[in-house]
Amino acid sequence: MATAVTTESVESKLFAALKEMGAEGEVTREATFEQLDVDSLDLVELAQVVEDEFGVELGGDDVKDLQTVGEAVDLVVAKAA
Amino acid sequence: MKSRVVITGVGAVTPLGVGAATLHSRWAAGECGIEDGAARCDEFEPTEFMSAKEARRSDRFAQLAVAACAEAMEDAGWSDGLPYDGDEVGCVIGTGVGGLDSLERQHDVLRDRGAKAVSPLSVPLLMGNAASAQLAMRHGFRGQTYGVVSACAAGAHAIGSAMRMIEQGEAAAAVTGGAESAITPLAEAAFRSMGAISESGVCRPFDRRRDGFVMGEGAGVLILEDADAARRRGAEPVAELIGYGATSDAFHLTAPDPDGDGAARAIELALADAQVGAGEVSYVNAHGTSTPLNDRSETVALKTALGDEAGRVPVSSTKSAIGHLLGAAGAVEAIATAFTLRERLIAPTLGYGEPDEGLDLDYVPEGSRALGNGNGNGMLGTRAVAISNSFGFGGHNAVLCLRSA
Numbered sequence: 001m002a003t004a005v006t007t008e009s010v011e012s013k014l015f016a017a018l019k020e021m022g023a024e025g026e027v028t029r030e031a032t033f034e035q036l037d038v039d040s041l042d043l044v045e046l047a048q049v050v051e052d053e054f055g056v057e058l059g060g061d062d063v064k065d066l067q068t069v070g071e072a073v074d075l076v077v078a079k080a081a
Numbered sequence: 082m083k084s085r086v087v088i089t090g091v092g093a094v095t096p097l098g099v100g101a102a103t104l105h106s107r108w109a110a111g112e113c114g115i116e117d118g119a120a121r122c123d124e125f126e127p128t129e130f131m132s133a134k135e136a137r138r139s140d141r142f143a144q145l146a147v148a149a150c151a152e153a154m155e156d157a158g159w160s161d162g163l164p165y166d167g168d169e170v171g172c173v174i175g176t177g178v179g180g181l182d183s184l185e186r187q188h189d190v191l192r193d194r195g196a197k198a199v200s201p202l203s204v205p206l207l208m209g210n211a212a213s214a215q216l217a218m219r220h221g222f223r224g225q226t227y228g229v230v231s232a233c234a235a236g237a238h239a240i241g242s243a244m245r246m247i248e249q250g251e252a253a254a255a256v257t258g259g260a261e262s263a264i265t266p267l268a269e270a271a272f273r274s275m276g277a278i279s280e281s282g283v284c285r286p287f288d289r290r291r292d293g294f295v296m297g298e299g300a301g302v303l304i305l306e307d308a309d310a311a312r313r314r315g316a317e318p319v320a321e322l323i324g325y326g327a328t329s330d331a332f333h334l335t336a337p338d339p340d341g342d343g344a345a346r347a348i349e350l351a352l353a354d355a356q357v358g359a360g361e362v363s364y365v366n367a368h369g370t371s372t373p374l375n376d377r378s379e380t381v382a383l384k385t386a387l388g389d390e391a392g393r394v395p396v397s398s399t400k401s402a403i404g405h406l407l408g409a410a411g412a413v414e415a416i417a418t419a420f421t422l423r424e425r426l427i428a429p430t431l432g433y434g435e436p437d438e439g440l441d442l443d444y445v446p447e448g449s450r451a452l453g454n455g456n457g458n459g460m461l462g463t464r465a466v467a468i469s470n471s472f473g474f475g476g477h478n479a480v481l482c483l484r485s486a
Binding site: 037044 | 197200
């Protein structure tokens, strides 16, 4: 069963995944993917994590314009709604 | 006129430890990095050489290359920045199979969890040119960069290609070598299935009891520079790279030509390229895999190429100490050869005890010994010449000729 989507659960999972992926610096909602040295390949991995955990499917078009971690969290929550 | 090429830095990660000097000194001391039938780089910790993120984005074979390159650059005095414009620096790294472990893992993901779960990092992890790509990006080598694939000759072919690049004036310097980490269940089963792997788990090249090679992993990286440019910047060469010869057996998928014709021609070409005669050769670093076929045909090839001098020249196999590093073997063994020349110390063929009929060269069985100077009639003074042989499945032969600096 997929984990229930709440802002908190998504935030917690994405923060952990980004740390696991070796993101540079502190992972916060405000941090930009550029600051975290997260590139397009990392974003695809992040989308895979989201789908595995929450059953929410994110396509390449969904993630390519994301600037901050917070935007990614909000996108997942909005898609699940 | 073509440029002369010198080796100004070397780095290696091998089953004998991290470091090129460690490889030669431990081998010369008779130590062996083979355990339980395989030779792994147990001391290697990737995050000592790169961030956790970089390590995640590299297959182990590329990680090993990054570490070997860091040592080679420090050795060459390149650590604080390239002494040349990056456009003038090439990078050629050989491998037998590239990121095989990454490929196997992602195949498991595909089978167990479906296509959508396959990692977007799969291709950059497994591609055979991953090591040269990583090194180029990391250090700004913006000249010709690519991988070389010729099975167990890849490391030597890479070095030969990089040498030619400098000789032709297409680069002032090149970072070259080989990297391999393919001790996976699939590779082991595959090599075992074709009868290439030692069932006894012992690598004893040229010995009557030899029964196959022992799989190893590791990387060797050399910094090659145009000799004049290196001298102008005050670099101290480790050794000079004076010859390269490469041929094909065009004989069989895996078995070497028993007449050793292709291998002999490669040796002859390397010596001719170096403009030295067999009488000047002080040492042969053999391919010496410990397979019944290779060691016999290599012996025949050496007799053909070196003629009357063959019986005089000491021949030893680095694989007796570190197993077979496949696509990294030629590079690591070229480094071992450079150390042999610099330290004037020949390390032995470990495990050799029982002569085989027809295999009657001097395989340096007793332990390390001092390096001589050819047959004593040469004009080299104190500069000694050695060759390093590499032969790959598919009949690929590559031979490098080095001279002490």
